[in-house]
Amino acid sequence: MTKRSPTHSHSHEHDAAEHAAPGTAARMWDEKYSSRAKMWSGDPNPQLVAEVADLRPGEALDLGCGEGADAIWLAARGWTVTGLDVSAVALERAAAHARERGQDATIEWVQQDLASWVPDRLFDLVTAQFLHSTQMPWQQALQLAAAAVRAGGTLLIVGHHPDGLPPWGAHHTPEKFFTAEDLARELRIEEPLWRVEVLDSRQRNAIGPEGEAVSLRDAVLRATRLAAQ
Ligand SMILES: C[S@@+](CC[C@H](N)C(=O)[O-])C[C@H]1O[C@@H](n2cnc3c(N)ncnc32)[C@H](O)[C@@H]1O
Numbered sequence: 001m002t003k004r005s006p007t008h009s010h011s012h013e014h015d016a017a018e019h020a021a022p023g024t025a026a027r028m029w030d031e032k033y034s035s036r037a038k039m040w041s042g043d044p045n046p047q048l049v050a051e052v053a054d055l056r057p058g059e060a061l062d063l064g065c066g067e068g069a070d071a072i073w074l075a076a077r078g079w080t081v082t083g084l085d086v087s088a089v090a091l092e093r094a095a096a097h098a099r100e101r102g103q104d105a106t107i108e109w110v111q112q113d114l115a116s117w118v119p120d121r122l123f124d125l126v127t128a129q130f131l132h133s134t135q136m137p138w139q140q141a142l143q144l145a146a147a148a149v150r151a152g153g154t155l156l157i158v159g160h161h162p163d164g165l166p167p168w169g170a171h172h173t174p175e176k177f178f179t180a181e182d183l184a185r186e187l188r189i190e191e192p193l194w195r196v197e198v199l200d201s202r203q204r205n206a207i208g209p210e211g212e213a214v215s216l217r218d219a220v221l222r223a224t225r226l227a228a229q
Pocket of ligand 1: 025134135
């Protein structure tokens with residue numbers, strides 16, 4: 001696992017520092033992951049599978065990759081993947097899962113708080129699935145995702161739709177969530193820089209942490225970068 005050095009911090013670091021003290025996100029997410037042997041299902045996210053299955057593999061970045069199921073699925077389909085997350089606990093699990101599945105050769109795991117990160121290279125695909133951080137406004141985190149897409153590449157952002165939140169999240173605060181339209185507006189995903197491919201709200205059935213059946217709604221934005229910014 002790579003731990004990014006402070007040289008990757010950027011001049012807007014103070015913006016994020018207004019929202020959370022340095023290290024808060026890492027501590028909070030490490031605690032959350034440590035409270036369970038396994039946090040997520042281990043299956044790739046359904047909107048990722050639906051939206052990426054037909055893309056030609058290249059270099060992918062999974063922002064907030066958690067326990068690594070999406071990154072491993074991408075690697076198995078021929079992508080070279082960078083999985084970035086603030087939680088070292090999650091990344092250790094992700095790396096172990098990748099080794100177990102024989103997919104570790106083409107995945108790099110990077111432990112990094114997005115609050116002090118700027119993309120230092122560009123990717124053919126940047127995916128952010130349920131990157132709902134309490135420490136940093138989603139506009140800021142997901143603007144970074146958009147900035148990491150190379151011309152001709154794909155941005156895929158999926159989040160819990162504000163009208164279909166999972167019932168188990170007692171912590172829900174409305175400002176953490178967005179519709180696909182919110183994303184397009186706030187991130188300025190529009191011509192001439194972008195072509196919007198999917199702007200959608202999708203209902204799906206899922207299994208909750210106690211094995212219960214739940215109905216969720218996903219906000220889905222997929223766009224192709226037409227030109228460098
Ligand atoms: C709801 S989980 C989603 C994980 C994974 N994408 C999935 O769908 O299973 C959100 C993830 O974002 C990560 N995260 C939250 N805030 C972050 C930050 N400031 N920098 C980097 N990662 C962050 C968390 O550690 C967590 O793994």
